[in-house]
Amino acid sequence: MKQRPAYEEKLAGMQDDTLLTALASETQAYVRQVAIEYRFTFQEVRMVSQAARDLEMWREGGLREIWEEAEAALSVAGRERKKALLRELDLRMAELASDEKAYPEDPMVRPERRAVRLEESATERALFGRCAAYSDRTVCCGLHTIDAVMGCAFSCSYCTIQTFYGDVAEMQADLAERLREIELDPDRLYHIGTGQASDSLVWGDRGGVLDALLGFAAENPNVLLELKTKSDNFDALLARDIPANVVCSWSLNTDTIIRNEEHGAAALSRRLLAAQSVAESGCRVGFHFHPMVHYRGWADEYGDVAARLISVFSPAQVAFVSMGSMTFIRPVVQQIRRRGGETKVLQMPMVPDPHGKLTYPEDLKIEMFRHLYGAFDPWPNEVFFYLCMETAQVWDAVLGRSYATNDLFERDFARRCLLR
Numbered sequence: 434m435k436q437r438p439a440y441e442e443k444l445a446g447m448q449d450d451t452l453l454t455a456l457a458s459e460t461q462a463y464v465r466q467v468a469i470e471y472r473f474t475f476q477e478v479r480m481v482s483q484a485a486r487d488l489e490m491w492r493e494g495g496l497r498e499i500w501e502e503a504e505a506a507l508s509v510a511g512r513e514r515k516k517a518l519l520r521e522l523d524l525r526m527a528e529l530a531s532d533e534k535a536y537p538e539d540p541m542v543r544p545e546r547r548a549v550r551l552e553e554s555a556t557e558r559a560l561f562g563r564c565a566a567y568s569d570r571t572v573c574c575g576l577h578t579i580d581a582v583m584g585c586a587f588s589c590s591y592c593t594i595q596t597f598y599g600d601v602a603e604m605q606a607d608l609a610e611r612l613r614e615i616e617l618d619p620d621r622l623y624h625i626g627t628g629q630a631s632d633s634l635v636w637g638d639r640g641g642v643l644d645a646l647l648g649f650a651a652e653n654p655n656v657l658l659e660l661k662t663k664s665d666n667f668d669a670l671l672a673r674d675i676p677a678n679v680v681c682s683w684s685l686n687t688d689t690i691i692r693n694e695e696h697g698a699a700a701l702s703r704r705l706l707a708a709q710s711v712a713e714s715g716c717r718v719g720f721h722f723h724p725m726v727h728y729r730g731w732a733d734e735y736g737d738v739a740a741r742l743i744s745v746f747s748p749a750q751v752a753f754v755s756m757g758s759m760t761f762i763r764p765v766v767q768q769i770r771r772r773g774g775e776t777k778v779l780q781m782p783m784v785p786d787p788h789g790k791l792t793y794p795e796d797l798k799i800e801m802f803r804h805l806y807g808a809f810d811p812w813p814n815e816v817f818f819y820l821c822m823e824t825a826q827v828w829d830a831v832l833g834r835s836y837a838t839n840d841l842f843e844r845d846f847a848r849r850c851l852l853r
């Protein structure tokens with residue numbers, strides 16, 4: 434049997450901890466070829482494989498193109514040549530990430546449609562908790578959460594809930610009973626979201642999930658219960674009595690981002706029609722622009738969405754509007770790369786936020802938030818606007834206000850949105 438040369442043996446041993454084996458076969462072969470030629474170290478295999486993976490996912494040409502162009506331009510030899518090539522690749526990737534990305538005319542390829550089953554399960558997990566991203570280092574609304582269902586039917590490329598829970602969404606059995614066990618302080622106001630680990634409307638009332646949640650809201654008038662969705666599945670909601678302390682919110686984005694990155698979720702026009710129907714029924718609605726994405730055409734498109742909202746809804750129908758940016762914890766970045774498929778969500782300039790999460794540079798976020806906030810004029814006089822996961826500095830720059838403590842924000846939110 435023919436023996437593999439020593440370096441190839443070594444490369445085979447290194448590849449499992451890199452993205453090399455996740456690449457398309459032609460790209461894998463090319464990375465192996467240059468790794469052997471330049472005797473890459475483990476770190477170098479990792480870096481080049483990651484660059485190749487990003488290029489595949491971003492639909493920004495191939496590694497071969499960049500590498501061969503750099504090789505042709507270099508006259509140095511030996512170790513210096515390798516170093517210069519890697520530096521060039523690094524620079525090119527940074528450029529692609531920080532330039533304004535452009536979505537192609539023909540949308541990014543959708544992942545295969547997943548058939549997600551909703552299954553009841555009697556678990557001992559805590560249903561009630563704090564928003565997982567709550568922090569004292571950012572200006573936080575103090576959202577509480579009820580995870581009635583864990584798992585999502587949609588496949589947004591910036592989210593990993595679907596990777597985590599797979600093709601089964603788990604609904605808590607005996608939900609109404611479990612909700613009754615939640616101990617709330619009757620002397621304080623709560624804002625409780627139900628769409629953090631799933632979508633609040635997509636399941637309709639399967640398993641009695643809506644009845645249980647609406648019943649909980651009716652029994653707890655000191656709660657603002659938020660049903661958050663990217664769907665247009667509102668029939669089951671409108672078929673029921675909706676307590677006055679329920680808000681139905683839509684996570685919104687531009688047509689470009691929905692078409693390219695929010696796979697399986699309702700189109701923008703359908704979300705807006707759904708919100709209009711719910712608002713006309715007397716239930717207050719809310720809108721989340723989260724994550725806002727920076728790409729060619731973003732300013733016009735986000736401005737258009739704001740204009741559509743202003744033309745359709747009266748401020749009295751709207752409980753709040755929030756804005757947030759693309760933010761990732763580091764393991765999610767790696768999970769998105771491992772999952773693969775076409776997406777440009779990681780094609781962005783990334784800097785660490787106060788928690789080490791990766792997000793846009795502050796000046797870019799401020800520019801996006803200010804633009805959208807300005808497009809809502811004159812709504813800010815009557816509708817409550819807030820930022821999610823942002824520092825006091827960003828708040829001041831965008832909204833011209835902030836809160837000294839999260840407790841003050843939480844109380845103001847409840848006062849402005851629950852007691853209206």
Ligand code: SF4
Pocket residue numbers: 564565566567568572573574575576820821822
């Ligand atoms: S501001 Fe955002 S991150 Fe902070 S508690 Fe509210 S929803 Fe969670």
